[in-house]
Amino acid sequence: MRAYGFKSNGGPEVLEEIQVPTPRPAPGQVLIEVAYAGVNFAEVQHRRGEFGEPDGPGGYDVPGLEVSGTVAALGSGATGPAVGEQVAAYLPAFGGYAEFAVVDTDFVRPVGVLPLAHAAGVPCVYPTAYGVLTEAGRLHEGDTVLIHAAAGGVGSAAARIARARGAARVFGTVGSATKTQLAAELGYDALFVREDFEDAVREATAGRGVDLVLDPVGGPVRHAGLRVLAPFGRVVTYGDLGRDADWTADVWDLWKNNKTIAGYNIGDVARRSPATIGEHLSRALSALASGELPYTPPTVVASSDVVEVHRRHEAGRTHGKTVLAFTGHGAG
Ligand SMILES: NC(=O)c1ccc[n+]([C@@H]2O[C@H](COP(=O)([O-])OP(=O)(O)OC[C@H]3O[C@@H](n4cnc5c(N)ncnc54)[C@H](OP(=O)(O)O)[C@@H]3O)[C@@H](O)[C@H]2O)c1
Missing domain, CATH: 3.90.180.10 (Medium-chain alcohol dehydrogenases, catalytic domain)
Incomplete structure (x- = not known):
């Protein structure tokens, strides 16, 4: 599958288009065909080396903490999402800048009537915002x-x-x-x-x-x-x-x-209280869908423009959310 990753830490230019094996869902996980991947400042930090050196398949790390897309397969024992369902997911182990991503069902929720492009910017951002404000x-x-x-x-x-x-x-x-x-x-x-x-x-x-x-x-x-x-x-x-x-x-x-x-810290919440992330994600998706929370549509860019998008985030030249479009959903 096509993905965007880096094999050494550094500036935005270390991000490259790569081919890596499509991941397989482990027990309790789902495989998501990614429609859109949200871009977060944390992925700038990941790329710069603030989360350590890359050590994924082929020596590459694929960043990306949140996606929307369609459930493509279920690992054994996975309950909740159904194959073919449109979902949004927080990815505690990264991997969102890719055509497919795997994640535990704890962090996956149906998007309902929310457009996939909007939903991609929700799974990391909104649980964080709820957690910071209310917890x-x-x-x-x-x-x-x-x-x-x-x-x-x-x-x-x-x-x-x-x-x-x-x-x-x-x-x-x-x-x-x-x-x-x-x-x-x-x-x-x-x-x-x-x-x-x-x-x-x-x-x-x-x-x-x-x-x-x-x-x-x-x-x-x-x-x-x-x-x-x-x-x-x-x-x-x-x-x-x-x-x-x-x-x-x-x-x-x-x-x-x-x-x-x-x-x-959302990573700690994901490890020690995963249900809290699922609850905050569900709450956000339904509040956005019902209009209880006003929503500014994200800026949608081609996934191949990821280097420029990282440049803009690092320089503080963005506002609101930017999402990367993958195969089958326009710009990707
Ligand atoms: N703890 C957690 O669980 C958690 C989860 C998600 C995000 N976060 C953190 O929340 C922060 C925002 O994340 P985000 O994804 O919302 O970011 P974002 O969309 O990229 O926005 C970041 C904004 O921060 C401002 N900024 C302030 N000082 C900056 C600096 N020294 N370098 C670059 N930008 C700077 C910039 O705007 P202005 O300068 O114009 O204000 C920039 O637009 C990040 O620090 C991220 O690590 C934490």
Whole structure:
């Protein structure tokens, strides 16, 4: 089958079109013929080497954490999805940038009436957004929420979910002034340039601060997030886009000022509570299909354009979701 992978870590150009054996579903797994593969920042990190060196078939790793497509075969004992059914799946072991992918049924759900292109951007992003907001972040009705990297895949999904689950106000930060104009389109009350968001947040909240900060950036941005927390406010850390390894928290600051720091990692949830991923994925697919969660259609590009798509993600030049189209579904 055709796939896109890399055999050494590096820049976007290490991604190549390759031929690898079509995987076979193990017991409890399904084989999915991929229609679309969602592109996530985590795949940039995978390619750069932040998850280790490639060690897959032929020395290649095939990235890709989320897909939509059609169930092509079932491994022994696999229950739930049926052959021929259109599904969306989170792939904890990667492999989505390919014509076929295998995954445990725990992480597969029917797309229902949601178009396959839309569904491809859901299985990693929405469980993450639900997990960060509601499990780690303990979102309460009436909360004011601040979302860093607000225009990205997870950020833009989290804004919609926060609103649907009763947040009173939803603010976000972005890297450039031009992106602040996306606020209404992405469902924010306002977007601030990240460089000087602290003053903007204080002004927008009349000095009170926010109840919940979603922070995949880290470094000085995380310290600033802690400074703009209202009493009992929470910062949820779920990424390190700023690549600032020296970050440490001052426990006395948390204690003396009624602050909380929480963490979220979808890989750990997949290992230790797989049902949570399935539940969040089902909830997202049905809320998107019913219109309870507004949805901005993804940017659909040919899978052969994967190198350029990675360049754009790495440079922060995307907003919302981008999905790669595979065989039989247009551009691939
Ligand atoms: N912990 C988990 O389980 C989990 C799961 C999924 C994703 N994540 C994390 O969530 C974050 C967002 O993922 P995503 O797939 O939504 O990303 P995405 O769609 O590629 O968007 C990422 C955005 O982050 C912003 N950004 C901030 N600092 C950046 C930097 N130093 N380099 C590049 N971009 C930077 C950029 O926009 P602006 O600069 O304009 O804001 C960029 O558009 C990533 O850190 C990812 O690792 C974590």
